[in-house]
Amino acid sequence: MKLTLYRPNLARLQYPLQCLLCQKSYWGRSSLCPQCRQLMPYLDYASQCHQCGLVSAHSNLCDTCRIEPPAFTQTYVPLAYGGLTSLLLNQFKFHTNFSAGKALTQLWQDALPKQVMGLYQDLDMIIPVPAHPQRIRKRGFHVTLWCARHISGMLARPFVNTWVERPHLAPAQKYLDAQTRRCNVADAFQVLQPQALHNKKLLLVDDVMTTGATLNALAEVCLDAGAKVCYVTALARA
Ligand SMILES: [Zn+2]
Numbered sequence: 001m002k003l004t005l006y007r008p009n010l011a012r013l014q015y016p017l018q019c020l021l022c023q024k025s026y027w028g029r030s031s032l033c034p035q036c037r038q039l040m041p042y043l044d045y046a047s048q049c050h051q052c053g054l055v056s057a058h059s060n061l062c063d064t065c066r067i068e069p070p071a072f073t074q075t076y077v078p079l080a081y082g083g084l085t086s087l088l089l090n091q092f093k094f095h096t097n098f099s100a101g102k103a104l105t106q107l108w109q110d111a112l113p114k115q116v117m118g119l120y121q122d123l124d125m126i127i128p129v130p131a132h133p134q135r136i137r138k139r140g141f142h143v144t145l146w147c148a149r150h151i152s153g154m155l156a157r158p159f160v161n162t163w164v165e166r167p168h169l170a171p172a173q174k175y176l177d178a179q180t181r182r183c184n185v186a187d188a189f190q191v192l193q194p195q196a197l198h199n200k201k202l203l204l205v206d207d208v209m210t211t212g213a214t215l216n217a218l219a220e221v222c223l224d225a226g227a228k229v230c231y232v233t234a235l236a237r238a
């Protein structure tokens with residue numbers, strides 16, 4: 001008989017984890033305790049318009065998307081902005097706390113509905129919303145690239161950030177109204193490798209989706225360059 005050695009992860013067995021949000025100790029694998037995970041403001045995919053992600057009372061396609069649909073075909077965003085989501089996002093984006101980023105992407109994966117998982121099965125490429133180099137330097141890291149890399153690992157689909165760029169430094173979207181947001185992003189993106197995008201099924205990744213203007217502008221340039229379809233996702237919806 002052949003004996004195999006059992007080597008348990010002793011660190012994990014001996015020490016409880018500390019929850020990022022409530023600081024309580026608990027046993028588990030996630031960086032949030034079960035209570036805090038339950039308290040997160042989850043969005044219900046079943047009651048959203050599947051194209052734009054906004055709440056749609058009667059069907060999975062809202063009136064706006066019937067009349068004037070966005071360039072992207074489908075939206076998945078698991079969490080509402082505000083409350084505990086904002087606490088984690090602030091830690092992640094403004095204090096470079098990657099544990100908070102990991103907690104958010106873990107929630108993104110855990111809440112992923114089966115039907116969305118089905119759509120993501122044959123993605124050709126995951127593309128983060130490009131950021132201007134000056135904004136990346138100021139923040140210290142590329143937020144959406146970080147998210148795309150983690151989502152790429154979770155879905156086992158490739159990601160790339162060299163096909164589209166953001167050549168101009170525009171004002172941050174969060175200070176603008178809906179109309180100005182649309183103008184602000186109208187020519188925000190430039191495709192660098194149109195031949196690479198040709199006939200590709202893409203997932204475009206942002207950290208926070210608000211009106212969807214940024215993701216719509218990115219989807220437009222990708223589709224104009226020949227992409228087949230664009231799905232969009234973000235960690236939270238404001
Ligand atoms: Zn907790």
Ligand SMILES: [Zn+2]
Nearest residue numbers: 049052062065
């Ligand atoms: Zn809609």
